[in-house]
Amino acid sequence: MKTKKIILFASGSGSNVENIANYFKLRKDVTICCVLTNKRDAKVIDRCNRLEITALSFNRQAFSKSDFILNMLQSLEPDLIVLAGFLWKIPETITNAFPKQIVNIHPALLPKYGGKGMYGMNVHNAVKKHKETETGITIHYVNAHYDEGTIIKQAKAQLTKVDSAEDIAAKVHQLEYEYFPKVIDEILLKQ
Numbered sequence: 001m002k003t004k005k006i007i008l009f010a011s012g013s014g015s016n017v018e019n020i021a022n023y024f025k026l027r028k029d030v031t032i033c034c035v036l037t038n039k040r041d042a043k044v045i046d047r048c049n050r051l052e053i054t055a056l057s058f059n060r061q062a063f064s065k066s067d068f069i070l071n072m073l074q075s076l077e078p079d080l081i082v083l084a085g086f087l088w089k090i091p092e093t094i095t096n097a098f099p100k101q102i103v104n105i106h107p108a109l110l111p112k113y114g115g116k117g118m119y120g121m122n123v124h125n126a127v128k129k130h131k132e133t134e135t136g137i138t139i140h141y142v143n144a145h146y147d148e149g150t151i152i153k154q155a156k157a158q159l160t161k162v163d164s165a166e167d168i169a170a171k172v173h174q175l176e177y178e179y180f181p182k183v184i185d186e187i188l189l190k191q
Helices: 015-024 044-053 061-064 069-078 090-096 120-129 164-189
Strands: 004-010 028-035 053-057 080-082 102-106 136-142 149-160
Touching: 004 015, 004 069, 004 164, 015 028, 015 044, 015 164, 028 044, 028 069, 044 053, 053 069, 061 069, 069 090, 080 164, 102 164, 136 164, 149 164
Parallel strands: 004 028, 004 080, 028 053, 080 102
Antiparallel strands: 102 136, 136 149
């Protein structure tokens, strides 16, 4: 059986990266080739060192002003590219080269609270401000536009009037940890 290869992109602490790595840790049929980050001092690098996963940081020049990252991705031949808390928009050269192979997780029920600048606490504060009674996660394919790719899975959490933005974030994180690795696994099985 061919080993499926995943490449992860992250910008922050890497809690989703660690969760995904732990999910696939004992699997012989899936490997995480590397984690790529746009921040040289991102905490995800520390997690990767501890998890013994190759981590590389890059700048905007390498990512969107040249074909450096595109060429690297093509040379690694991933089965799936996973955005696990990655904040930069993926260049069209990359989305065109990997159609239906790039997956993102968004901390809201798209199409609500999506688009440029809608990430992390920005989303949770907006959900709180608009007095939503539910929120959740959306796992979707990545295309040339922020948060507009085909939806693969949504999972919901109920909210109460007393939930703070931090409470909302905690509920969303629980859904991310529960569903993201499973959905990645399901996508790989269908390939």
